[in-house]
Amino acid sequence: MPTFRLIAPILAAALAFTAPASPATAQQAPGGEAPPMPVTVVTVEASDVLLTSTLPGRVAASGLAEVRPQVSGIVTERLFEEGRPVEAGDPLYRIDAASYEAAKAAAEAGLAQAEAQLRAAQREEMRQQELLDRNVTSRQVFDDAVAARDVAAAAVKVAEAQVLAATIDLERTTIRAPISGTVGLSQTTQGALVTAGQSTALTVIRKLDPVNVDVTQSAAEILQWRRTGQQVAEEEGVTVALRLADGGQYEHEGFLAAAEPHVNEQTGVIVLRLEFPNPERFLLPGMYVQVVMPQGVVQNAILAPQEGVTRDRRGRPVAMVVNEENQVEMRELTVQRDQGNQWVVTEGLTPGDRIIVAGLQKVAPGMVVKPEERGAAEAAPTGN
CATH class of the missing domain: 1.10.287 (Helix Hairpins)
Structure with missing residues (x-):
């Protein structure tokens, strides 16, 4: 009898605290199947993609003249202000x-x-x-x-x-400016003895509008684009952009002024000279810059989000695509190169394909999913 009095309360408590059915079980579809897995997709379209490459360079004056005396004598007067613009023919120094x-x-x-x-x-x-x-x-x-x-x-x-x-x-005996530009600091003073053709320049004049930027371009890349009939940066009419050392974009566009008709035997590159307007004298010689150089145009290419492209065991780029039946398919891609946060894909995708960009870890080929466009998924309100 005492034993029964102990067991009865325990059984009643066990029945009272029995766990309810799980939400997953309660939400199962008819027939006991799980609902489709929700994924975020991006619908891709084909377009002509302009490929660019960022190349480092330094600003150089478009004209430079080192002022030296052509006769010997004592400097009696300096006739210019340092750092100021001068015109060709303006007097700079006077010799006895x-x-x-x-x-x-x-x-x-x-x-x-x-x-x-x-x-x-x-x-x-x-x-x-x-x-x-x-x-x-x-x-x-x-x-x-x-x-x-x-x-x-x-x-x-x-x-x-x-x-x-x-x-x-x-x-x-009156030393004049050979070119128009901005004159630098004077390297001599009144009363100094100068000689004809001396190695030390009295001052330097630099032409700052426009300015040049010299960059190097791989000859192999240029050859590749020319073989495929694409437009390359060496052709006329191609404009280039300039990015400054602080990351800001230069407001004026430049163009290709000249290309060295010679490939460096040691590095395999071609020197390109770009010209940029500089009316505000914002760019100074020696300044480090980055040139956004057009490399070519890929016809009917597809820009695929990088977060939707992975690698298989062999290292080949692949993407998970949702077909019309909302089933997952694996596509092997041919990637030309990266373009910002996207891949330039030339094979493996067609316009209108829906690439999975979120939820890749939970899906497999052949699985039925519930796709939702990334823009719509981000705009949808969240539940309480």
């Missing part, structure tokens, strides 16, 4: 011109002397001609007079050349 003025005066005096000797020789020639006509003098004397006149005429030309050289040297 006293000795060059004296040299020009001496050359002019030599020219005057030569011209006087030429006039005397010409008069002598005329006198000998008259005497020869009257048979008063010999032919030899007349020929000597003609030769003296020719020598005097040559001496005048030499003197004129000396005057021209002295004039050029005198003009070069």
